[in-house]
Amino acid sequence: MLFHVDASSSVPIYVQIVDQVKSATASGLLKAGEQLPSVRELAVSLTVNPNTIARAYQELERDGIIYTARGRGTFIADTSQRLTLEVRLKTLEQHIERLLVEAYHLDISKAQLLDLITRKLTEGEGARE
């Protein structure tokens, strides 16, 4: 079974499923065009409310991770079919806003913050090479 849920976790179950699909596609475990179980199948195999699965699929579809072909089922989307740059930037923007609020409360200056981001980016590049 590709998915599992931890019901007693503080993370909502639909978020757990969204995250698992996202990381499975990112790591290549799920490939473009691959079919996902139906809402009902997944609900029963995980013993989770079908509405919860439906919500996770909606979220994933909105993010362009999956698509639904009427009558055929739900599939992993092709990267090229994914969201426009505009939408992707918008999503990231929300995360950055939170970061800024946090930085304010922690009394981190603009220069310190930029410094930190640059350092992290360099670290990330170093790790990838």
Next chain:
Amino acid sequence: MMDLAIQTKQLSKHYPNVEAVQELNLQVPVGSIFGFLGPNGAGKTTTIRMLLGLTFPTRGNATVLGLNPWEQGSALRQHLGYVAENNNLYNYMRVRDILSFTKSLKATWDDGLANQMLELFDLPQKEEVGTLSRGMQRQLALILALASRPKLLLLDEPTSGLDPIKRREFLNLMLEQLVEQEQTILLSSHDLSEVERIADYVALIDHGSMLVQSPLDDLKQNVKQLIIGFSGEAPEVPKETGILQAKRAPNRWELIVDERVDAASLLPMPAVRVEERRLSLEEIFFAYAGGQAR
């Protein structure tokens, strides 16, 4: 506007020595699995019995599947499935007798479904009900409640007495039914972990009063713990709606807040550290129950 399978307004039940249910406003959407939670003695059973038209309210009203439970009880109960907490069946009847007894009273009885469940639970049809174990009697009660494919299932602590495997099988069976026919399920329990998995709405009641009622995911997303550290002595925590629980240590606040609280506007002075943490349902309920002035 969401269709509601159950709606109560100011529903109250007072007994001579105890206010069992107080001004309950319950809203159970059609097609949901509604976790009705609270400690033993919180008023869950009294509420469910009022929804069935078995117990009469002191005040308030209720609409269940569009009907008044106290005036249209028999019409309503044709569409309900109910498993009582201390569920008692006719002990002298054989399993197959009580099946045919219930079948003859319910217009929508489905033999195929009944047989499927009998097979799942592996119940001996020739035994007398009274000779079955407590767990088996419970399974039988569930079959009797489910086999008429009711529009609304009212289950009072339904899986107590079932072992983990049977419990899981039973929950799956309910889920399959829910998907197939827009069934609404209200499930009372004191066991959060069971409800957390399958419910999409939850309500918490204690001492007869509703503490919170919300879609489960919203609750998990909106209610969070804030740990706010100060450089000097921590100021008094302001009294604001939405702060469910507040603890003040010499140099920090530990708050549990819902979506109405904005950390930035709360702070009288810059904090040195703001930590946000999500909570499990158990922690959330504990905060609601503990924060309630009694």
Next chain:
Amino acid sequence: MIRKTLLFKELREMRWKLTVGMLMLFVTGVSYPFMHEWLVGYMSSSLPVELLGRLGLTPESIQALNDFTFATFGNWNAKNLQQIGTILAILLGMGLLAGEYEHDTMSFLLSSGLGRRTVFWSKAVAGMTGLAILVWIPTLAIFPASALAGQQMQHYRILGATLVTFAGLAAFFALSILLSAVIKDGLKAGLAAGGIALGLGLLGVVPDISDYLPFRQMAAMPYFLGVASFPWLTMAIFAALTTLLLVLAYRTYARDDI
């Protein structure tokens, strides 16, 4: 309003009461024709007149007992059917509602999709049916038993008298249901109804009112002796009383928290 399934369920739950009741009524009532001759002979020849006097029996009344039809009536309508019947009527009534409360099955029964009206009246009809079985089968069995014992019935007014007895027993049955709807405990309700019946029986020693008490009325002796016509008024009063008690019981049950 009456559900057959429920009717059969109640009759089934009553089966032991019906069996034991039937046995008692056969032993005390249907056996009488076989004992009649011996009993009358024994009393008139073997017992000293002095003892008979102390038992309240005069040579005339022993003469009257010689009349088989009258003796059967005295043993059945005026005694066993009345006494045992009252106990059985109370036993049948007290368990119908209280049994569901005691075994905590009322919520299951109602959640099977039944209304309280259906539950109550099906139970009441089942109880009345049980009572009718207990009263009429032994009563009717007296006739073939008499023939078998070589006795001759002069007339069939025992049947009319039994109808009046039955109407009175129905009222005790209804009283028993009412009390069990109020008290919700079958045993206590039965004891209370039994206490009322006993009290009414003891009041029989007061000469001024004894004629108006239910047990005297239930026997319908004047009608049996042919000195009065059939007591329609008594029948109507018993029927009205039964209806009233049942309606009160229903209303108590219909407003009850379960």
